[in-house]
Amino acid sequence: MHPDPTAAPVSAPCLPEAGPVANRLRExxxxxxxxxxxxxxxxxxxxDTELLAMLLRSGTRGHDVLSLAARLLAAAGSLGNLIAWREADYRKLKGIxxxxxxQLITVMEIARRVLGRQAGEAPVLDTPAAAASYLLPVCAGLEVEKFWVLCLNRKNRLLKRVEVTSGTxxxxxxxxxxxxxxxxxxxAVAILCMHNHPSGDPRxxxxxxxxxxxxxEASRVIGIDLTDHVIVGRKEADPAGAGFYSFREAGLV
Known part of the structure; x- marks a missing residue:
C-alpha cells in the first residue's frame, strides 16, 4: 500500500506535544x-476541521492533517477567530x-476582503450601528489604525469606500x-468617516x-454633510459594550 501524501511530515516541532496518536486519515x-x-x-x-485540513494539506510526524486541523480549531476557539491570527500565532502549533x-494568513486576508464587500445593492449607512456592522469585517485583525471616508448619496447609500490613511x-x-x-x-452629498482602534476600546x-x-468645520465650508465619525472596536473591549463609538450620538458632530 502506497503511503498517503496527505500525511507526510513537514516542519520541525514548535511546541512540545504529547506522544504520537492514531492517524485518523489512514483509518x-x-x-x-x-x-x-x-x-x-x-x-x-x-x-470546519475538514476544510482546514484541505488548506493544510499535510500533517507532521505523529499527527495527521485532520488532528492538526482539529488542534488549530481548538486553539482558535472557532473558524471565524482565525481571521485575527498572525503568522506567529499559527507557528506556535507543532506542524505549522x-x-x-x-498560506493561512493569505486565505484569511482574502476572507476579510470578501466579507468587506457587500453583495448586491450598496448598503444604507444611516445609523452608527449599521456603519460599524459594515466595516467590522474589514477591521478584524488589523494591528494598525486605518481611516476611511465613506461617500454617500442623498439616501445615505454607500457610493464608495476609500482608505485615506494607515497609521494613527x-x-x-x-x-x-x-x-x-x-x-x-x-x-457625494455626504460622507461618513470611520477608523478602527486595534486595542478594541473605541473610546x-x-x-x-x-x-x-x-x-x-470643513464640512460646513465645503457644503458636504459629515453625517458621523464612527470608531470601530470590539464589544468585549468596550466599557459601554457597543463595540463602536459615534461622535454624532455623543453630540460632537
Missing amino acids: MIPGERPQERLQRLGPAALG GRVKAL ATASLAHPREVFREAIREG PSAQDIQVTRQLR
Whole structure:
C-alpha cells in the first residue's frame, strides 16, 4: 500500500506535544477522506476541521492533517477567530511552519476582503450601528489604525469606500483636504468617516476629537454633510459594550 501524501511530515516541532496518536486519515473508510468527499459532495458537505485540513494539506510526524486541523480549531476557539491570527500565532502549533502560516494568513486576508464587500445593492449607512456592522469585517485583525471616508448619496447609500490613511488617525494624517477630495470626486452629498482602534476600546483620544472638529468645520465650508465619525472596536473591549463609538450620538458632530 502506497503511503498517503496527505500525511507526510513537514516542519520541525514548535511546541512540545504529547506522544504520537492514531492517524485518523489512514483509518478512514476509503471515499470518506476530506478530498474525496469534497470531490463527490462539494465544499458544503465538509466540516470546519475538514476544510482546514484541505488548506493544510499535510500533517507532521505523529499527527495527521485532520488532528492538526482539529488542534488549530481548538486553539482558535472557532473558524471565524482565525481571521485575527498572525503568522506567529499559527507557528506556535507543532506542524505549522512558515510556509503553512503564510498560506493561512493569505486565505484569511482574502476572507476579510470578501466579507468587506457587500453583495448586491450598496448598503444604507444611516445609523452608527449599521456603519460599524459594515466595516467590522474589514477591521478584524488589523494591528494598525486605518481611516476611511465613506461617500454617500442623498439616501445615505454607500457610493464608495476609500482608505485615506494607515497609521494613527492624527490631524495631519486624516486631513480634511484628503477626506473631502474623495467625496467631491465621487459626487457625494455626504460622507461618513470611520477608523478602527486595534486595542478594541473605541473610546476617542484627544487626537480623534481634534480630527473630528476639523472635519466638522470643513464640512460646513465645503457644503458636504459629515453625517458621523464612527470608531470601530470590539464589544468585549468596550466599557459601554457597543463595540463602536459615534461622535454624532455623543453630540460632537
